[in-house]
Amino acid sequence: MTTINKVKQIHEDFKQSIWLDFIDRDIMRSGNLQKLIDEDGVRGVTSNPAIFEQAISSSSDYDTDILSNITVTSDPEEIFYKLAVRDIQNAADLFEPLYNEQVNGADGYVSLEVSPLYALDERKTTEQARALWLEVDRKNVMIKIPGTRPCLKSITTAISEGININVTLIFGLKQYEAVAFAYIEGLEQRLAAGQEITRVASVASFFLSRIDLLVDPILEEKNLPELKGQVAISSAKAAFALYQRIFSSSRWQVLADSGAKPQRLLWASTGNKNPAYRDTRYIEELIGPGTVNTVPLSTLEAFRDHGQLQAGLENNPEKAIRNLERLAQEGIEMEEIALQLEQEGIEKFKAPYQKLLLSITDKIMP
Known part of the structure; x- marks a missing residue:
């Protein structure tokens, strides 16, 4: 009797793509990443400063490359990106067959983030996005740009230049809407310039578990226990409804007629941070078509073991809206x-990034 792989069934049965929120050299060298592609149906990879800090600081896998780069530069940031680009290239090569399954490259993407130190700097973000795109030189890479107000223009500029973008650090509906329209504007500019838009891709990464982590104590104070653990899921469902409206509009249809692909919603921060909740809840309750869920390895393994396959995303959207309306009524x-979460998120990425640079500095010091 063949055992059903629950992770793989998410895409096969519900048309949602599972990406892995993790990368290091060992997972590629050992063949474990290829195994996740083959057996679990993993369809992409995301990375961030915290993931690279863990990979580089906690192992010797990168030491030889770090030391070899001293002859070129002693700047720890330059050295880091040389290491990261190599990893991203290798991962992108693993996923290229999956990217090529469909002409438009629906999946098979690997994401690399611009420096979190530039999260509020449009010019530096745009410049680094361009530089990383050229350096990685893979059609199935996405450059991660934060969805902060200053960087909305960076998103539009990058898309207009044909750079695939993963917009990160999205926590709210107004922020998500602004990000979606920044993507659309970039495509419109590109189309107006007579350039193709069929192979430009983007995802909007809506962060989840941190919402509940912040809001749950507020709900406790306001004696609203029935809403605890519901706010992130409700926000995601409301974002999906907004996505459906935006990408079925007449404005979008003009671009779709020229071959544009919608900017898919990606559920991020899906590792549960509250032991009172199921460790697989941010997968189970948000399974739905045309979306992406990027999951930590431990969460993926948990879902494979005891996850529940269910079409949760489109279930009872009216309740999600009522939950958000109730929060507003209660002054939340x-x-x-x-x-607040955006600002905290920037700092949460800055801290490991600076720790990473210090680690590299320590490794190159005589």
Whole structure:
């Protein structure tokens, strides 16, 4: 009797793509990443400063490359990106057959993030996005740009130049809407310039578990226990409804007629941070068509073991809207919450990034 792989069934049965929120050299060298592609149906990879900090600081896998780069530069940031680009290239090569399954490259993407130190700097973000895109030189890479207000123009510029973008650090509905329209504007500019738009791809990464982590104590204080653990899921369902409206509009149809692909919603921060909740809840409750869920390895393994296959994303959207309306009635302003989470998210990425640079500095010091 053949055992059903629950992770693989998510895409086969529900048309949602599972990407892995992890990368290091060992997982590629050992063949484990290829195994995840073959057996679990993993369809992409995302990375961030914290993931690279863990990979580089906690192992000797990168030491030889770090030392070999000293002859070229002593700048730890330059050295880091040389290491990261090599990893991203190798991962992208593993996923290229999957990218080529469909002409438009629906999946098979590997994401590399611009420096979190530039999260509020449009010019530096745009310049680094261009540089990384050229350096990685893979059609199935996405450059991660934060969805901060200053970087919305960076998103539009990058898309207009044909750079695939993973927009990160999205926590609120207004922020998500602005990101979606930044993508559309970039495509419109590109089309107006007479350039093709069929192979430009983007995802909008909506962060989940951090929302509940911040809001749950507020709900406790306001004696609203029935909403605990519901806010992130409700926000995601509301974002999906917004996605459906935006990408079925007449404005979007003009681009679709020229071959444009919608900017898919990607569920991020899906590792559960509250032991009171199921460790697979941010997968189970948000399985739905045309979306992506990027999951930590431990969460993927948990879902493979005991996850529940269910079409949760489109289930009871009215309840999600009522939950968000109730929060507003109780004076809980989700846009303020989203801004706070964005600011905290920037700092949460800055800290491991700076730790990473110090680690590289220590390795190159005589």
